[in-house]
Amino acid sequence: MRLTWKTVICTFFCVASSLPDDGLIGGLYCGHENCYDVLDISRDADKAELGKAYRKLARKYHPDRNKDPGAEEKFLQIANAYEILKDDEARRDYDYMLDNPEEYYAHYYRYYRRRVAPKVDVRVVIAGVITFVSVFQYLHRFWRYRDAVRYLLEQPKYRSKAIEVAKSKGLMDSIRRRKRPKEEIKAEEEAILREVIEETVDIKGGYSKPRLVDVLWVQILLSPFYIFKYFYWLVMWQWKYRIKGLDYEDEDQSYLTRKALKLTQTQWESVGNEKQIEFVQKRLWIGENYAAFIKKQEEEARVKNAESSKFRRYRRFMKYHEPGPLMEAE
Template structure:
């Protein structure tokens, strides 16, 4: 069929094989013909041009017959040449389809996402350390730690250094002390390789196993055996009622978590009452706000604003 596959020629005839030939036989025939008709074997320009055209024809036939899907479509065309539009669609669908292995695309995508995750986490961590290094309280703690551990001794021995160099070195030491000793939680926590997507996917079977094992253990201890909740279990229930992630919960202060425990918020009824009280308090504070009162007076007197359009 003109314009499709091998045109008016039969791809099997081009390679000197039959429709029953195996992939190995087709590949063997192609290598022999490609070697015979390679343009570099000819010195005469005319013969070289003819060999080049023949080489392209052989290569095209091989590309069609070595691919299982393309070969199936080609065989169907030989048996049903009248279905021109179907052959046209299948031929160009195969020709225009991406040649890249989808597995490679997925792997590269996951790698890029993982790298971005780690870079973003490292940036947040560095930002958190810089912020703490700028706070007098943490600077003082870091400097005291550095002095106690002799980290400033070398800095003071060199007398010829200018103030800028000394200040820069002090900043580096302060950040180093904070990075090694401070426990930043929540979204600014120190990045871990185990948190990136690649590792999460590789560890997912184990993670799923741990999740179900934990559910079974919880059911056995607290539903069947009616054990008392420990501090960890109480905090888990409170976090679940709050509807926040473990990272967000860890970012809360110790005082806030202690308040939750003192209020016994792991008990559903206590949590609902506490939440309603907090909501009422928020509404009361909003109602008492001077700006909100002014806005209410304005709305009561003038109503909502109107917009006019001139023709």
């Protein structure tokens, strides 16, 4: 059968004309029975009266006590009515349905939205997600830090220095005194060298040692302090450098240089102290100095490319060969 707009409209009005006018809808709440009548209470009954009426009827119609036909069905109906009316939000929706029976589809929506809605508190879900992210964040930093230590341990430069430090501190003396398998001795030596590297080498940037203060949970808990600290820094910055006109301090010069180069804190730390000092001395936060610095960088890159063998081969090719069809099209 072909579905037309006329058919849809006729079906809608037929359904709407058959809707109940007593506020009771089959399949919702207590069906065609009034929940208050099922428990034999008024709509003004409080929770104490509701509980008292439920216990009285439950004892009367409980299947273990009442063996009459229909007692079990009546007991389930009483329990269902009590579950609806004891919940404040469900009772409010039910009362609204009784007072506004014409909003048929809205009652269906409210009822099934409550039935299928998750029962878990949203705050618990948010806390769980933050906890998961925090644990993953810490473990990820720990794995990166472990990889960095392993890489330094494999480099001859750092390994030889670690051996020298371990010998100077006498950490290697007690390892070979006892006769043990070579694998066990080697594992203990590696553990000592790893500990020496962790103590002597300052690993910065994205591979730095993980700290609890960097995880999301702690950052959220400390956010009021960070907000206060930021506004205090902003006020002091305006007071010292905008109002009083003082020269930038070393730490603030480093901050301005990092911002001028568009580097994150991690990238800035990975540059190294010597390069940081060199960039700060150029006063790159001043527009003219930054433009001159960029121009010099581009010139150095051009000279470097010109001196490279790959670029020279490309220039010789372009000089002695005709451009191809694709190059002509360009």
